[in-house]
Amino acid sequence: MNVPVLLVGNFLSASGGSRGVCEELALRLSASATKVLTTSNKPNKILRICDMLRTIFKVRHEYKVAQVDVYSGPAFIWAELTCALLRSLKKPYVLTLHGGNLPRFSKEWPKRVTKLLSFAEVVTTPSRYLLEQMIHYRGDLLLLPNALDxxxxxxxxxxxxxxxxxxxxxxxxxxxxxxxxxxxxxxxxxxxxxxxxxxxxxxxxxxxxxxxxxxxxxxxxxxxxxxxxxxxxxxxxxxxxxxxxxxxxxxxxxxxxxxxxxxxxxxxxxxxxxxxxxxxxxxxxxxxxxxxxxxxxxxxxxxxxxxxxxxxxxxxxxxxxxEQHDWSVVLPQWEALFQSIAKSRLSDHHHRDVFRSNENEALTPMTKRRSL
Structure with missing residues (x-):
């Protein structure tokens, strides 16, 4: 079964903007029977970040994994805010790096960038350029190229x-x-x-x-x-x-x-x-x-x-x-990534539950002995 996902980025084509990579990914995942939630389509930047935060919290029971686009400049702030909320909700998320200016921005704000990237389950990049430029801030970046049909x-x-x-x-x-x-x-x-x-x-x-x-x-x-x-x-x-x-x-x-x-x-x-x-x-x-x-x-x-x-x-x-960028090549990689993260998180919860169960079993005799 495909993992329900929340995609956090700019979904602005309906208001006259161009259809970005995030929108294309949402359409492709939906077509492959994945439940996809998206945010945000608000043209105003302030309203957009408010809508992102509201949606992340409102539909928190409907998605297993989130994916967040990361750009440089003021847009970096909404990545920081949305990821902070996702962490507070204990939701695993993937970051996707975008933009030719991101390496320059990262040199100006290395601590902010390193902190943001460190908390993500996986950080993806669509180009070898960003992979080489950003690997200093996190060493296990994953290359997932931009795709088209x-x-x-x-x-x-x-x-x-x-x-x-x-x-x-x-x-x-x-x-x-x-x-x-x-x-x-x-x-x-x-x-x-x-x-x-x-x-x-x-x-x-x-x-x-x-x-x-x-x-x-x-x-x-x-x-x-x-x-x-x-x-x-x-x-x-x-x-x-x-x-x-x-x-x-x-x-x-x-x-x-x-x-x-x-x-x-x-x-x-x-x-x-x-x-x-x-x-x-x-x-x-x-x-x-x-x-x-x-x-x-x-x-x-x-x-x-x-x-x-x-x-x-x-x-x-x-x-x-x-032809190397066709969705038939790239989409299965995204699906496998989301499934792997959800499975890993489920496995972590299972191990913690088993640990707590074993821990309780170990404490029970002690409790009984004390009562005697």
Missing amino acids: LQRYECKIRDPAQPKLVWLRAFHEIYNPSLAVRVVRFLADKFPEVQLTMIGPDKGDGSLKQTQNQAYALGVADRITIAGGVPKEKVGEWLNRGDIFLNTTNVDNAPVSVIEAMACGLCVVSTNVGGLPYLLDDGYNSLLTPSNNAEAMALATRRILTNPALGRQLSKNGRTKA
Whole structure:
């Protein structure tokens, strides 16, 4: 029988946010007949943490194991608070580390991070990058990669790749969307048919407006289509409108968007930051360039457009890499982990009950002798 679980993270797709890894995990577990409880879908951050704490306590008799997402910055606080409550309720929990900024945050707050990680039954990480960076705070981290449903992504080997570029991320400064616009400007003279489709929600920090303004200032606005956020089930369709995927981020870990692009067979050109060189192999399934360097990214894109053999190789090898992240491979690992923790906790309770029973049996004769 599958173990009932509570997933604590950001479930914000219903309010316009993108569907994160935690939401995907909840859907997959539910589809496999696991009872899944989730929190929280509140857009407001204060209301979200309140809802997380309320749910953890309210449904405490309905789950055996909890899983908590851990991010850096202010979000780290809700991990600390929710885990403190879970410990007070004697509920075992798994922590899952996220975000390219977490190693930097951990160096600033090593005691907080070490304390949080030490109390978890298991700490998982979706990337070798975070595994290597965070192993100093707990030595037995478990690698469980981000996953996707390959059936959603039609693969087309790019042979040859055309100057149709795609960018997929939220419009936020850490993802540096305006870099993609500058890449188009560098390519426009040599490849007058170049087009860029940008997919993703506006996170409200001004990055979307800045990107639009730069497109007009550089004279390439007519070459750029901003699609906004799209439903998860439509991502593959939108990606396949292009041949080359630009990942312009300044900070990253193991982005699902890049894995999705590889699943579709797009040729990936990415900044060489954070966990990306752990996920991507330069010259084999991608081309990596320095961060915030439009000319270098444009030159890498040009290599693909002028060398069909290179584009074909990146396309095929990218798809092979993505196949390692299919839910059919990753989901059984999550199910086995939750079952192992629940079984271990049940075994601990059994041993304690046996100990108490034996202890009582040993004390009974003593009590009787005293009464005599």
